[in-house]
Amino acid sequence: xxxxxxxxxxxxxxxxxxxxxxxxxxxxxxxxxxxxxxxxxxxxxxxxxxxxxxxxxxxxxxxxxxxxxxxxxxxxxxxxxxxxxxxxxxxxxxxxxxxxxxxxxxxxxxxxxxxxxxxxxxxxxxxxxxxxxxxxxxxxxxxxxxxxxxxxxxxxxxxxxxxxxxxxxxxxxxxxxxxxxxxxxxxxxxxxxxxxxxxxxxxxxxxxxxxxxxxxxxxxxxxxxxxxxxxxxxxxxxxxxxxxxxxxxxxxxxxxxxxxxxxxxxxxxxxxxxxxxxxxxxxxxxxxxxxxxxxxxxxxxxxxxxxxxxxxxxxxxxxxxxxxxxxxxxxxxxxxxxxxxxxxxxxxxxxxxxxxxxxxxxxxxxxxxxxxxxxxxxxxxxxxxxxxxx
Amino acid sequence: xxxxxxxxxxxxxxxxxxxxxxxxxxxxxxxxxxxxxxxxxxxxxxxxxxxxxxxxxxxxxxxxxxxxxxxxxxxxxxxxxxxxxxxxxxxxxxxxxxxxxxxxxxxxxxxxxxxxxxxxxxxxxxxxxxxxxxxxxxxxxxxxxxxxxxxxxxxxxxxxxxxxxxxxxxxxxxxxxxxxxxxxxxxxxxxxxxxxxxxxxxxxxxxxxxxxxxxxxxxxxxxxxxxxxxxxxxxxxxxxxxxxxxxxxxxxxxxxxxxxxxxxxxxxxxxxxxxxxxxxxxxxxxxxxxxxxxxxxxxxxxxxxxxxxxxxxxxxxxxxxxxxxxxxxxxxxxxxxxxxxxxxxxxxxxxxxxxxxxxxxxxxxxxxxxxxxxxxxxxxxxxxxxxxxx
Numbered sequence: 028x029x030x031x032x033x034x035x036x037x038x039x040x041x042x043x044x045x046x047x048x049x050x051x052x053x054x055x056x057x058x059x060x061x062x063x064x065x066x067x068x069x070x071x072x073x074x075x076x077x078x079x080x081x082x083x084x085x086x087x088x089x090x091x092x093x094x095x096x097x098x099x100x101x102x103x104x105x106x107x108x109x110x111x112x113x114x115x116x117x118x119x120x121x122x123x124x125x126x127x128x129x130x131x132x133x134x135x136x137x138x139x140x141x142x143x144x145x146x147x148x149x150x151x152x153x154x155x156x157x158x159x160x161x162x163x164x165x166x167x168x169x170x171x172x173x174x175x176x177x178x179x180x181x182x183x184x185x186x187x188x189x190x191x192x193x194x195x196x197x198x199x200x201x202x203x204x205x206x207x208x209x210x211x212x213x214x215x216x217x218x219x220x221x222x223x224x225x226x227x228x229x230x231x232x233x234x235x236x237x238x239x240x241x242x243x244x245x246x247x248x249x250x251x252x253x254x255x256x257x258x259x260x261x262x263x264x265x266x267x268x269x270x271x272x273x274x275x276x277x278x279x280x281x282x283x284x285x286x287x288x289x290x291x292x293x294x295x296x297x298x299x300x301x302x303x304x305x306x307x308x309x310x311x312x313x314x315x316x317x318x319x320x321x322x323x324x325x326x327x328x329x330x331x332x333x334x335x336x337x338x339x340x341x342x343x344x345x346x347x348x349x350x351x352x353x354x355x356x357x358x359x360x361x362x363x364x365x366x367x368x369x370x371x372x373x374x375x376x377x378x379x380x381x382x383x384x385x386x387x388x389x390x391x392x393x394x395x396x397x398x399x400x401x402x403x404x405x406x407x408x409x410x411x412x413x414x415x416x417x
Numbered sequence: 418x419x420x421x422x423x424x425x426x427x428x429x430x431x432x433x434x435x436x437x438x439x440x441x442x443x444x445x446x447x448x449x450x451x452x453x454x455x456x457x458x459x460x461x462x463x464x465x466x467x468x469x470x471x472x473x474x475x476x477x478x479x480x481x482x483x484x485x486x487x488x489x490x491x492x493x494x495x496x497x498x499x500x501x502x503x504x505x506x507x508x509x510x511x512x513x514x515x516x517x518x519x520x521x522x523x524x525x526x527x528x529x530x531x532x533x534x535x536x537x538x539x540x541x542x543x544x545x546x547x548x549x550x551x552x553x554x555x556x557x558x559x560x561x562x563x564x565x566x567x568x569x570x571x572x573x574x575x576x577x578x579x580x581x582x583x584x585x586x587x588x589x590x591x592x593x594x595x596x597x598x599x600x601x602x603x604x605x606x607x608x609x610x611x612x613x614x615x616x617x618x619x620x621x622x623x624x625x626x627x628x629x630x631x632x633x634x635x636x637x638x639x640x641x642x643x644x645x646x647x648x649x650x651x652x653x654x655x656x657x658x659x660x661x662x663x664x665x666x667x668x669x670x671x672x673x674x675x676x677x678x679x680x681x682x683x684x685x686x687x688x689x690x691x692x693x694x695x696x697x698x699x700x701x702x703x704x705x706x707x708x709x710x711x712x713x714x715x716x717x718x719x720x721x722x723x724x725x726x727x728x729x730x731x732x733x734x735x736x737x738x739x740x741x742x743x744x745x746x747x748x749x750x751x752x753x754x755x756x757x758x759x760x761x762x763x764x765x766x767x768x769x770x771x772x773x774x775x776x777x778x779x780x781x782x783x784x785x786x787x788x789x790x791x792x793x794x795x796x797x798x799x800x801x802x803x804x805x806x807x
Contacts, residue, residue, distance in 0.1 A: 288678040
């Protein structure tokens, strides 16, 4: 019996700054903001500053951030059938609750329209559109926690093209393991929305850990981002969230960041700390098998390893490797591009495919211990299942 | 032709707080310090506080930190033939230069005596002692950089049992990539001393990244420590150190921390940042093949992956996996215990072997893609070669 899952390329990590959001950023005088400046050659350019003291004066920003046709052209260029777009960081973090509520409500409606009016996948699955989305919830400093449950239920019930949310790590300023957020998590589990956990602030910059040398965006992006995701998800694990909500669907940006490589150390630190040793129902490594991961790791060894760690989860507490772990673990990993970030230097507008995309595709293809079926799953089938598209 | 390398178990990550150092810590009123307190049951206990605001009121500390017989008993219990001991963090970081110079000079002499008067490995290699050491250099805030070169040369020339140094990440307060430290690195390369890069401060605690829940030492130890090592070595790579000093022997604590899993992301971030893209002679992943790693990762999948990343280094810039990478890469990985940290809860004094040691041994044994020869190398042969013991 042949598999009924169509072989599609699905991009689950791809960002938009919708026009409504870009307008908000243009109106601001402090980061996050979009500013206009005149280049040395006399041209006007817009630049995106997402953090205070952003290196290199921020990034050039243009239609690839908000124009749907640009997104579709990027998809066509790289053979991507479906994209599940998400707003990019810092989302609504900088707003007071009332503004965050208004803006998230409107942006979710925008996202629904953006996707539902997108082309259908005519040649393969005409019932599918080419665009789906992860929505926003108004989770900011002064959010009354009890307002989140109805918001989430409404988001799920009335936005058929929104299949999850994207979530930063700060919550209401106390992180995602704040006890008051318990009902929010309950609603997320109950609705089955995928929670895409994504960094913004980075960890390290506030402690002068990057030093005085000029290294552009490299350290905050390559290290600070994954450190942030790693800390956030580890805190969730330590809070017992996945014991209380075993069906939660948390998707980790950047292939789980550093967590997979630190997970046995984490398990050992828990086992050896009297305060925590008996808190969780399982060995820490078990919970890595309850999470989902994008495949944005740029290397095959990395992906193969992450899949082995996921596959190991059920044999909790075992330090040895086992044949087959990686193949099993691959079903929780999904291709992504991080578009429109990581454009080729100096050739954004050209006909060239993006090296960052090719690297991530090549990585999937190059995992020695994955079967062809596993690779097809990572490229599309796993996402189609997780996001309920088949 | 049979291999001449004896099959020994060598522990390269094992700490001491020599009596002279413990006395300094006892004399202090602020961290790092050792304080005495009376327990609920009326007994006096000493506790070690290495950081301000240490969770759980620090750790219990006792003879296992300073008594050589305790170290040897621990080695015997676990079948460890040779230990290469190093002073534990925070070393001399809190001292002014003159005190750091005096104390490092005296502690290096202490270490030399500690090792040279230790038992010889009678049954196997009578020419070897059971203890060797990593020394200290007086690298603190106000160290005149030009004093380090003669210090390092003297350390190497006159302390035959000291085969390297242990180095924290802060240097003179500006990190290890401070341009003024160039001659220090030159002297370390020239003498062939192994540089064991080890965390102390952690990254994350200063930014309230660990949150408000009580998680004991878990987050700073499981995440903050590896984040710190990862940032420090990445900065060294970005500074071009390993292009200028290709024979530098840098040994990374905790199996390279998060660097191996983030190395392809790092390479991509470098390639995509105009400021850094053309600075280094090689793809970032190349430099992972110039480093050395302890095997303190508590899991076989982790060790196998780290070895694959090391093995990949020579195929720089390739995203795919290749058969044989892991076997090649294993030659740069070496067993360690992190003794006297990670004792079994409540049974330090018992006859039981330590779970943390068993886990690390089991991990070495359990790497599916390592041959028996590779495992023997990780357990001892690689260290014997790197530290010049055969």
